[in-house]
Amino acid sequence: MEFVQLSGLRGDGRRGNEVRKLGCHFGAVVDCDGSAMLDQGLTKVLACVHGPREVAQRSARPGDRRSLAVANFVQDTFTQVIQTELFKGSQIDITIHILQADGGVLAACVNATTAALIHAGVPMVDFVTCCNVGYLDHTALLDLNHVEELAGGPELSLTLLPKSGKVLTMRMASSSVRVTEKLLQQLLDEAQAGCQLIHKVLDSKVRELVAVAVKKRHGADPDAEIADAPAYQ
């Protein structure tokens, strides 16, 4: 199967270095402290944040291995970014629902969680964005969709703190191709560039959210105080 046509376009019309359209809707769920519905192409993920709240013994973990791997990845990532030292003796629950899976589920889960945590007002050191990158037809492809993931080439998911450029966590799998050091370096660079692209979009979505909240409360006056404004919704 051909993943990159002669014209340099992929099956869904993107170039190798383009990510899919990213949409983000804050406050999709009312019954929690913060939530975000994020769609990256046809992948759709809903993240809800509860807390910081009291420590409950029960902590629902997914039963199957694939979901557990995603949960562990998200947990590893966010325990490094959330300023947990401010909330000793309490817990923050992150619930993620994968509504549609069309590749890049892990990345979408991380990005949705970032958005939900920001919506909840949980203090974080920086934004976190995640992007995956694959290598098919001798080309590095950003933000693989389901068909491209199934091809079995190398796939690298990487989370980045876009402002400081720090890499937090990454996961790589390759079922059919051997990855050389040189290729790995290329994939790492591509993935970081992808994270920066996603950061740009997510950043503007968050700023929109604040602008809406301010406008809702204070009409047209953008300089008004927002200290006790209601929830961003």
Add this chain to the structure above:
Amino acid sequence: MSATVARVGDVVVPGSLLCVAAQTEVAKAEAGAGAYVDGRGAVLASVVGKLVVSEPKGEPARKIFSVQTASRKPKVVPVVGSTVTCNVTKVTPRFALLDIVCVGVESVPGSGFRGMVRKENVRSFEIDRVEMHNSFRPGDVVRAKVVSLGTARSYELSTADKDLGVIAAMGEANEPLIPISFEEMKCPVTGVIEKRKVAKQDSFATLDK
């Protein structure tokens, strides 16, 4: 990497640069609510909101960078040393269990934070003579201090100070009791005296009359 420094009134997001380290030599920059200082001494935002810079009175060289958020309630959790207001839910011979309803002046209703006052933390003197049932009853409102984060189930609280202890209680006649001493409360209707570990009031004497 964005190296632009946010100005006062700007909308900032987590990781936004509020003040670079170099500026701290001119004026002492500090991080307030919603901000933190990173390893290089720069002040960065940790939540979404508007940048506010305040100067404490009389210290023009100090600048506090904080982020005003639009969230519905401040994230408040008890920490060691905070004064909490609680409802007593259970009293056993060794300890009392309480539901924390206020942390400092912020109310946290329905938060589910729980606390425990052990027998040895009820008062600071004659701690071997403490009787839990003569100190607290279920339903009492108690002011206490957090001494440690305790277990995952509950915070470790203490009432071993004269202004800590029961601040409001209902008697057996279902009437609010009036404190008459540091260990007694009186029912205004029946005159029955009940024992409690009472928090210091402005004046016991005036209430007694």
